[in-house]
Amino acid sequence: MNFHSQVRRPAGVQGIMMARRMNANHRGMMEWALEHLDVSSISNVLDVGCGGGGPMSQLSRKASHARFTGLDLSGDMLRMTGKVNASVLKKGMLDRVRGSVSSLPFRDGSFDTVFACETTYFWPDLRENLRECRRVLADGGRMILVQEAWDSPKWRERNESWQKGFKMRFCSLEEYGSLLGEAGFADVSTVTEEEQGWFVTVAGTGGN
Amino acid sequence: MMRKDLVAILACPACKHHPLELQVEREEAGDVMEGRLLCPGCKAVYIIEDGIPNLLPPE
Numbered sequence: 667m668n669f670h671s672q673v674r675r676p677a678g679v680q681g682i683m684m685a686r687r688m689n690a691n692h693r694g695m696m697e698w699a700l701e702h703l704d705v706s707s708i709s710n711v712l713d714v715g716c717g718g719g720g721p722m723s724q725l726s727r728k729a730s731h732a733r734f735t736g737l738d739l740s741g742d743m744l745r746m747t748g749k750v751n752a753s754v755l756k757k758g759m760l761d762r763v764r765g766s767v768s769s770l771p772f773r774d775g776s777f778d779t780v781f782a783c784e785t786t787y788f789w790p791d792l793r794e795n796l797r798e799c800r801r802v803l804a805d806g807g808r809m810i811l812v813q814e815a816w817d818s819p820k821w822r823e824r825n826e827s828w829q830k831g832f833k834m835r836f837c838s839l840e841e842y843g844s845l846l847g848e849a850g851f852a853d854v855s856t857v858t859e860e861e862q863g864w865f866v867t868v869a870g871t872g873g874n
Numbered sequence: 875m876m877r878k879d880l881v882a883i884l885a886c887p888a889c890k891h892h893p894l895e896l897q898v899e900r901e902e903a904g905d906v907m908e909g910r911l912l913c914p915g916c917k918a919v920y921i922i923e924d925g926i927p928n929l930l931p932p933e
Contacts, residue, residue, distance in 0.1 A: 735880075744926050761880045764928040769887040771929035776883040 677742045682718070685746055689720025692784055692814070695859075696724040699783075699812040699866040702857045705729040712737060712777040712802060714767050715785030719747030721812065725781060726754050735761045735777070737770070767795045775804040783812040787834040796849035803871050809851060811842065811867040821863050842867060875905030875925035884911065887931040891915030 708729045713722045716736035726734060734754060736747045744762040754760040765771045767789055780799045789795040799809055815825055817836040825836045837845065843854045852872035858865045878896065885892040891913050899922075900908040911920040911927055921928050 735883075739930070741923070741926060741928070745924065755875075758877060761877060762926050763880075763884075764926055765887060765930055769931045771885055771887040771927075772883050773885040773890075773892040 677740045681740065681742055682746055685718030685720075685743060688784070689718045689750065692721055693724070695814050695862070695864045696721050696783065696812065698859055698862075698864060700724060700728050702866050703728075703810065703868070705732070708732045708779045710777050711735065711779040711781055712770075712772070712799075714770075714780060714782045714799065715739075715788070716747050716762075717743050717785070719743075719750035721781075721783040722747060723751050723754075726751060726759075732779075733759045733761075735763060735772075737763050737765050737767075739764070739766060767798060770798045770802050772802045774801055775807075776802050778804055778807045780807070780809045781812075782810070784814060786811060786813065787815070787832075787836065789835075792835060792837070793845050793848055796845055796851070800850040800871065805871055807871045809846065809867075809869045811869075812864075814862065814864050816842070816858075816863070816865055824863070839865065839867075875902060875907060876909075876922055876927055877905055880927075881911075884927070884929065886913040886915055886918055887929050888918050889913065889916040894920070 705728050709732050711732050711734045713734055713736045716722055716738050722734055722736060736744060738744050741764050744764060748755050748762060751760050780803055786792060815836055817838045839856055846854050846869045851869035853870040856865055856867040881893060881896050884894050886894060895912040895914060897910045898906050906922055907925045909922040918932055
């Protein structure tokens with residue numbers, strides 16, 4: 667696979683090297699995001715597109731009481747997630763499932779949190795895929811998006827340089843809010859980091 | 875490894891049937907390492923390999 671395929675769906679030795687790089691590159695953004703997230707009520711997390719498991723390891727250190735399910739298209743990434751999160755796996759608090767956000771292999775209301783870090787750019791149908799995330803959340807649950815890019819005039823040139831060769835979709839913050847609303851979410855709130863162009867969005871299910 | 879009680883939340887990605895039927899071929903310390911998940915709804919078969927169930931939707 668070429669470079670662009672590896673970013674989109676890392677696999678094999680090259681994919682593992684790519685995932686290590688992404689874990690390192692996203693560490694600062696996740697540290698910043700965790701400063702803005704209340705994880706005290708999190709108990710059962712689906713990490714969609716968990717990749718090499720770096721963001722999960724940072725979240726699980728702060729939410730050490732929570733159970734995690736990592737979902738990814740790539741078996742190699744799930745094995746890496748197990749290694750990066752070996753202590754969580756060992757204590758029986760990590761499950762790994764190979765699957766697609768297009769059709770999540772879980773029954774309705776299985777999780778209280780769906781976490782998606784640096785992955786929605788590649789989702790095939792963002793509105794429908796967010797609807798799938800809503801379906802597997804219990805009432806009172808939350809969707810958490812952490813990303814290093816959104817579409818805006820300030821970031822357009824940078825985003826376009828990243829998009830070269832990729833099938834990536836960047837939305838404005840307003841579009842993400844609208845798509846989450848159309849997918850059945852309510853109470854959408856977003857915090858941005860204007861220097862780096864990072865954001866964290868939390869959307870509730872509107873239930874209790 | 876795949877914990878057996880993961881089956882409590884798994885559903886078929888093709889038809890959304892729940893529950894799936896677990897067939898264990900090899901286990902370690904009570905967790906599934908190799909096996910299959912069968913969907914009674916649409917008859918799809920999903921492989922568990924190296925303790926990871928492959929629930930990608932059928933092509």
